[in-house]
Amino acid sequence: MQRLRFHKIPGEGCQLLGFVLESKDKKLVFSNNVKKGKNRKKGKMTDIKEALFDEEPEKREGSGEKDPDMEPLFGQGSEEPAGEEIKPAEVPEAELQKEEQETSEKSETQNIESASDVDTPSEEPKEPLPEDSPEEASEEPPKKKGFFSRFKRKKENPEPEASEKPDDTASSEVSNTSGTELGTTSETADQSQDEASDEKPEKKKFTFSLPFKKKPEPEEPEEEPYVEIPVYSDAEKKAELEAREKLENGTYVYKGLTEAEVENQVHMGRVNQTGESIFKTNKEIIRDHTLTYFNFLNLFLGILILVSGQFKNITFMGVIIVNTLIGIVQEMKVKKLVDRLAVITASKATVIRGGEVKEIDIHDVVVKDTMVLATGNQVCADAIVMESDGMEVNESMLTGESRPVKKKAGDRLMSGSFLTAGSGVVQVEYVGEDSYAYQLMKKAKTKKRASSEMQRTINRIIKVVGVLIVPIGIMLYLSQSNAGTGFSDCLVGTVAGVIGMIPEGLVLLTSISFILGVGRLARKRALVQEMEAIEALARVNVLCLDKTGTITTGKLEVVDVIGVNDTEKERVEAVMNEMAFAFDDVNNTQDALMKYFKKSSRWRPLEKIPFSSDRKYRAIRYDQEGCFVLGAPEFLLGEEDREILLKAESYAAEGLRVLLLASCDTITVEDGTVWGVSPLGLIIISDCIREEAPEIFNYFASQNVNIKVISGDNPATVSQIALKAGLNGAEHYIDANELPEDFEELKKVVGDYTVYGRVKPEQKQNIVRAYQANKAVVGMVGDGVNDVLALKDADCGIAMAAGSDAAKQVAHIVLLDSDFSCLKNIVSEGRTIIANIERVSSLYLTKTIYSVILCVLFILLAREYPFIPIQLSWISAMAIGVPSFLLTLEQNESVDGGGFLRHVLRIALPQALSMVVCLLTIQVLTPFWNNDPTMTYMFNLLVGGTVSFMVVIEVCRPMNWIRRTMTVILICLFALGIMLFPGLLGIYSIFRWECIFAVPMICMVLVISKAFTQLVLLGYRLKDWAAMKIRALIDREKV
Secondary structure (H helix, E strand, O other): OEEEEEEEEEOOOOEEEEEEEEOOOOEEEEEEEEOOOOOOOOOOHHHHHHHHOOOOOOOOOOOOOOOHHHOOHHHOOOOOOOOOOOOOOOOOHHHHOOOOOOOHHHHHHHHHHHHHHOOOOOOOOOOOOOOOOHHHHOOOOOOOOOOOHHHHOOOOOOOOOOOOOOOOOOOOOOOOOOOOOEOOEOOOOOOOOOOOOOOOOOOOOOOOOOOOOOOOOOOOOOOOOOOEEEEOOHHHHHHHHHHHHHHHHOOOOOOOEOHHHHHHHHHOOOEOOOOOOOOOOHHHHHHHHHOOHHHHHHHHHHHHHHHHOOHHHHHHHHHHHHHHHHHHHHHHHHHHHHHHHHHHHOOEEEEEEOOEEEEEEHHHOEOOOEEEEOOOOEOOOEEEEEEEEEEEEEOHHHHOOOOOEEOOOOOEEOEOEEEEEEEEEEEEEEOHHHOHHHHHHHHOOOOOOOOOHHHHHHHHHHHHHHHHHHHHHHHHHHHHHHOOOOHHHHHHHHHHHHHHHOOHHHHHHHHHHHHHHHHHHHHOOEEEOOOOHHHHHHHOOEEEEOHHHHHEOOOOEEEEEEEOOOOOHHHHHHHHHHHOOOOOOOOHHHHHHHHHOOOOOOOOEEEEEOOOOOOOEEEEEEOOOEEEEEEOHHHHOOHHHHHHHHHHHHHHOOOOEEEEEEEEOEEEOOOOEEEOOEEEEEEEEEOOEOOOHHHHHHHHHHOOOEEEEEOOOOHHHHHHHHHHOOOOOOOOEEEHHHOOOOHHHHHHHHHHOOEEEOOOHHHHHHHHHHHHHOOOOEEEEEOOHHHHHHHHHOOEEEEEOOOOHHHHHHOOEEEOOOOOOHHHHHHHHHHHHHHHHHHHHHHHHHHHHHHHHHHHHHHHHOOOOOOOHHHHHHHHHHHHHHHHHHHHOOOOOOOOOOOHHHHHHHHHHHHHHHHHHHHHHHHHHHHHHOOOHHHHHHHHHHHHHHHHHHHHHHHHOOOOHHHHHHHHHHHHHHHHHHHHOHHHHOOOOOOOHHHHHHHHHHHHHHHHHHHHHHHHHHHHHHHHHHHHHHHHHHHHHHO
């Protein structure tokens, strides 16, 4: 760093200030006149700079010759180019160390001699500033660049050479007391320039310039004895020029963290990681499949069997081990597939590190990172706003307030919020578990989980059985002891009763089915972020979606520009050539405008209001051209412009999108309002209908799914496009501004419409909630930031991978190809998975229900339990395990609309009751075979197998050749096992004459099963009738 040394030198009629420029091999001594000043504080570098850089110092009076002290500094005014090396006379080193107490005459002589030795030309400067040049004073500053353009083209901007002569309008000036930090530059210049002194116009004046501008001060500088100020090196001059560009262009040269600083933050654990993930690790998968409550219970029962010595009855443990291994292997296979797809949809954060813009995973963000945010980005960590370009943030997922909040420099951003408009630069403050969103998540989930009646029902059953199984098992053991059986038989009977109650197969079935469903959907290019979403997707009966990108291709195109109110088309295009490129919005409409209009960048924008789905317009104010607004005509015009509105509606009736360009008197950035709108022209935009749209709508109609189009466009435009695409009921449309604000009223009217237009984000959310209040299962398809609230509250939110980060974060399923046509296959797959689970769940719940009832009854009867473990294992294998596996491989989309529990109990409950009644009948008939326990076991096994296969037949209806063949084969295998291995199963051979009694028992099973089925259905009908009457009474009371 070079330094300037100043020494006090007395002179004639004024004070001379001399200074010495030090460098490694040269010493320069200069002097300059400095006027006396008053009322100035001593000890400030600013005073000396201002004194030194007075642009028009006066000559000595009465002197016609140039004073050598008045020669221009740093080669200014010479023929040599600025910045060229000056060859001064050397000054002895001892002279630099002289004390201030030396005589003024000697100091003056030495300094003047040194100054005269400098080889500086005596010519006048080539381009002196005019004394009064208002044109230059009012020279228009450079236009402000787009917010992100400086990041994208930062390396393309050439660095100003240090040797170039700084322009007057671009020169930096010294800050007063404390500079503003700009990247690595420690001080910045003030923007003002001193006016030329006109006190003595008759005197000839000259000018010179330095890399600084003098700050205007009314007072005159005062002499100072000795100070030092820094002189910039070449590298520092470049940094200063970058800072100067920031000041004039409204940009900021951000450096961000260095790699070393990032590594230090990571080492200290200040990384945006919470230790939680949507997907399990391999270790977690193994733990979740092995360390379960029922596995520990089965292990304990296996130990009891070993103690009893009847080792053949421990076969159930083999089934448990195989099931566990299958679960682990299947989930690990799916995990690998899902992990590969998750990389595609992983949210990225744009950060500035080492002066370069980088995209990194949101989990790699560290404290003090400089992060760039744009519309649609979700804030991944708590941060402080450093620069805001119309930034508006939705914090509804944190605060519940759906209205966007404007953010300016210095404001805080909370993780979990997302940008609805504008862009900005922020500095990360808190990450990971220290962030606001994570702390809030500990108290309450900010995102609604996908609806899953099946999971809730199964979990409820497991909880009930888990609580009952231990006390019932203890009481059953005591009952078996009182029945007079031996210790070994007592243990075996207890284990058989408890094993039958454990819904182990049901738990495994549902978990494996969901896991395999995730894998199947992943192969269809759909990433499931919550497994419960598969069931919600299968049960959806109302599907809400936007027009753009679903019914249409989303590739918008400007087809016409029309001037209104005697405005020429050329004028409209001239305004749009500026306005179309003045915003950083990322959407299809912006792309269409930028493709049609040509960038000119001749006007300088002063204020901007970015587009938001709530306002439906954007606005801008230029330096000299005034204010303009672009948006939906309905939101900008009143009744006085009825003719223009009718013209816009005529285009909308043809399925075209219409934007209004208007001038306005003023815009208010604070609240996003515009005043004094005067129409200039209409911009007509077209969109193409997807070829596959009619086929998709026909499929959903066949599946009893009602399609609702919720769009921000004109409702007439959306209705026409939907009709052309073949959507039934699309002629029933409404402008969302006409919807009732009262939620109860909204519930009543939503069923009357298929198309909603001019919908705001919070209105989308309310429409979804209204359908849910009407007992509908609602799916929402969206990709934009305006869809986030509706996606969050829908039973199944589906986002496009090409959509905004915020939409993907809250969605339950992400379509990787961003293709709406894929939704048909995905819904079909989801329905198949759930239909199969519903069917086979009846097989498992039948065994659980009759086992619980039998345990309770035989505890009360104090009789021997009717089954032993190996018999239950054989029944479970042939009538539950094998058919459930084969049925889940079949494609079947018939999901029951009545709900999971109702569908399962309709089959399981009648058959379980039939089993209980038949087994009790056998207990009554035991005296006919002299209470022979082996004979009793044989009849119990035959009746139990018959009831179990009755459940299989009910589950397979309607029968086809595959199901019929499977059922026949399994019945034959079951009978074959009884005939070939009676001893292993603990029964007599079925060829004994007593087996004739089995025939009436089996017939009794068929009759009782039919009777109980009708009884259960009658019970459900009575329940529905009672619920309807109660609901009617409640509605009547409200009226």
